[in-house]
Amino acid sequence: MTRVLVTNDDGINAQGIRKLVEALMTQADLDIYVVAPSEERSGVGHGLTYRSAVLPEAHPFYGYPVKAWAVNGNPADCVKAAFHLLFQEGVKPDLVFSGINVGSNLGRDVYYSGTCSAAREAVILGVPAVALSYDNWYDQENYGEIVTIVQPLLAEFLQQQSRKQLPTDVFWNINIPHRSSQDIQGVAPAVLAMDHYQDVYKREEEGYWLQREYPEHLGQQEREDYRLLQEGYITVTPIHIDATDKALLETVNDWSVIKNWRSGQQ
Template identity: 60%
Template sequence: MLRILVTNDDGIEALGIKRLVEALLVLDQAEIFVVAPDEEKSGVGHGVTYRTPLATEKRDFYGLPVKAWAVNGNPADCVKAAYHLLFAAEEKPDIVFSGINVGTNLGRDIYYSGTCSGAREAVILGVPGVALSYDNWYDQENYGDVVQMIAPLVKDFAERAGKGELAPEVFWNINIPHVPLAQVKGIVPATLSLHHYEDKYSEAAEGYFLMREYPQVMPIAEPYDYDLVKHDYIAVTPVHIDATDRSLLKQMDGWPLMQPWEKQGEQPDE
């Protein structure tokens, strides 16, 4: 039996998480657990709750045959709490799916995204994690053909997880274009597009709101996730949770200051 944990950052009552569970329910021999925030937690990054207690509430989940709980915390809280409180030591989840997010999580969005944090927290705990986002920010009630689009992906990832074939310390960030299934050009590997928008602040009576300005979509020159999604590809990015720049680390061996004190002859002035 494959144990699948599902979370999100739009809240347990969001339509996107329902669509994700619908795509997972067709899998053979899968037991699905939903543990998600009791309210929207978009943009919370990888925040976890320390100073207030977490409370869980068992929920009916759209009448679907899954076990579900709402948590008064962030997506990372949901995954962490589920891992430690819901599953026995010998029955940990085989994979965590987080989403389907309203709107994309592309490029540096992965650092702000609660959806991505759900998948990242799974990997921190030693469980494969997959984040899914859909480019419907301006059409939020319309999930179109997304179930059919992600069905082969979630099946493939779930089967690979069951066989232990997914790389450790990597979560998978999937972004899906908001087009009919027939217009999808393919499922392709993608790199993060770190500079595809600019932050701007818009003044209002009560203060300032953070806004984003996006560039005109150009022909694809590099396999960036933003460009691929805007050209109707499903973009899949493996994101390693070890952010150490190892090539730079090696260069730092030659920095005079970066030496053990005994090699420098004396300690620096305090």
């Protein structure tokens, strides 16, 4: 049996996580655990709870044959709680799925997204992980054919995991267009679109609200996830958790401050 942990940032009662579990239940020989926030925690990034207690509580999950807990914390807290509090000592999931998020997580969203941060936390703890997001932000109650659409993706990751082909220092960021299965153009490897929107603060009576604008001249490079999603492709982006620029790191030895320091120490 493959042990699968499912989490999200929209909360344990969100429709997206239910759809993800339904899709996973079509796969054979899975032992499914759900550990998700007790309420919505979107946009919290990789925030952790350490100034107050974390209390996982058993939670019913639509009568499905899974074990589920709600956590009074953020998505990264849920993954930590599963590893350190809910599983037996020394027992880890084989694979973590986070989602299915309401709305896409493209480009620099991977740093703000609780969905992506849950997957990143799993990788930090040594387990391969997949973040899944659905581009239905403006149609949030409509998940269309998402269960059918994601099944081949889930099967692919499960097969790769069973063959030990998934790296443990990378999480996979998946974005799915809000289209029928017949209208999806395919699955495409994609780079992050780091400049596809602009932040705009709009003044309201109570203060300023952060919003986004999407100028046409931004985010139009050929392999960017934003562009490919707009064209109807499911995008797949591997995100390495080691963000060190190792090539640039080598040039630091040429800095005058380092050379001067060394000469002064001699």
